[in-house]
Amino acid sequence: MNRIYLDYNATTPLDPQVKEVLVSALDMYANASSMHEDGRNVARLMEKARKQVASLINAQSNEIIFTSGGSESNNTVFNIMTDKKAFAPKLLEKNYGGRKSVITTAIEHPCVMESARRLSRLGFKVFFLPVDGEGRVVESEYRKIIDKSLESGKEEDKPLLVSIMTANNEIGTVQNIKEFTAIAHKAGALFHTDAVQAAGKIPVDVKDLDVDYLTLSCHKIYGPKGIGALFIKTGAPVLPFVRGGHQENGLRAGTYNSPSIIAFGAAAELAEKELPAYAAHTSALKAMLRDGLLRDIPGIKINGDLENSLPNTLNVSFPGAEGESILLMMDLQGISASTGSACASGNLEPSHVLMATGIGPELAHGSIRFSLGKYTTEEDIRHTVEVLPSIITKLRAYSTVKN
Secondary structure: OOOEEOEOOOOOOOOHHHHHHHHHHHOOOOOOOOOOHHHHHHHHHHHHHHHHHHHHOOOOHHHEEEEOOHHHHHHHHHHHOOOHHHOOHHHHOOOHHHOOEEEEEOOOOHHHHHHHHHHHHOOOEEEEEOEOOOOOEOHHHHHHHHHHHHHOOOHHHOEEEEEOOOEOOOOOEEOOHHHHHHHHHHOOOEEEEEOOOOEOOEOOOHHHHOOOEEEEEHHHOOOOOOOEEEEEOOOOOOOOOEOOOOOHHHOEOOOOOHHHHHHHHHHHHHHHHHHHHHHHHHHHHHHHHHHHHHHHOOOOEEEOOOOOEOOOEEEEEOOOOOHHHHHHHHHHOOEEOEOOOHHHOOOOOOOHHHHHOOOOHHHHHOEEEEEOOOOOOHHHHHHHHHHHHHHHHHHHHHOOOOO
16 A cells, blocks of 8 residues: 655655765764864865755854754743843843743744743743634734733833744644734844744745744754754844853754754755745645545534645544544555644644634544645545545544534
8 A cells, every 4th residue: 555645744754865965974974073174074064054054044054053953943042031141241231131021822832832831930921822713823912912011111021032933833824923023023022933834835034034033943844853953143142052062153062963964954955946846736735635625525624824824734623523533544544644743642632723723622633634745646635535535424423423
């Protein structure tokens, strides 16, 4: 049986061109920190990769710090907020050091949610912005929180950091980051966006968005796992993530994962080059999948913003059928999909993202995320549309909750 993979938001396969670069880099065993020629050759390729990653988001290469992935990058931004030494003297003129208010959203990735909760335990005031039924941040609530924090007159109430993801990993909704950044900066706050699911799927330009921090992950763009990056705008507060070495300008000590870094560069360059074709390909297949399911399965609900969403992501609720059961039966038919974030798999609680949109636990439990990729074919979609109706009919017949 040829399996159909519709879980690209969880991870992507290695692109053959990236794999070739990675395998070649594995033979370059020298330590990039060494002064000899072997080390310098590795360092040169790493700096090329830094430029390639920077180009994907229109950044400067010296604004890219390599990390182990998105979770480390996101955690790092929140950790920076806890150490006043990170705020350079010129930034202290804005009184960042006295601010202790942080704003994020109710639909962030778990690593952001937990980082924000940690700040709350450390005495920060943390606000989780609500979203509407399509997963869009409620701008009026955002502005209300900002205005109220400024009106209090207390320095500690003023916003220090706003963190809003560019695109949601479960429902694909894309936020108006440029507008949200402008609001934060007007209030004197720093702005971070988790762009792990957005980069390589939609245009992401840090200069246009004007963000202070931005998170990337290589395995979401057909590269290896265990490598990511954090964009830190020149002048933004920063402190060492890992101490004890000179690597990454002293910000992240430890011997470089040079093969993965070099492969990250290749993946970023390829993603930038293929972006228009990728968007056209996946959006067409997404429409084909959506229309087929709506036609052949009664009573389903499409989740997320139908207009402003990732071209590859379709989240569907199947009333009267349980998500885990749908996945298991799809798996038996050779189709891989997801009930939500792969990082939260095994959790019996309904998706916090879907619950935040207000659909309720029954629909949330009966939801499937289909995430397509550049290797998805029309035949994959046709077969999925053929298989799913009988699965849903069978599960609904067994369900005690009638559609």
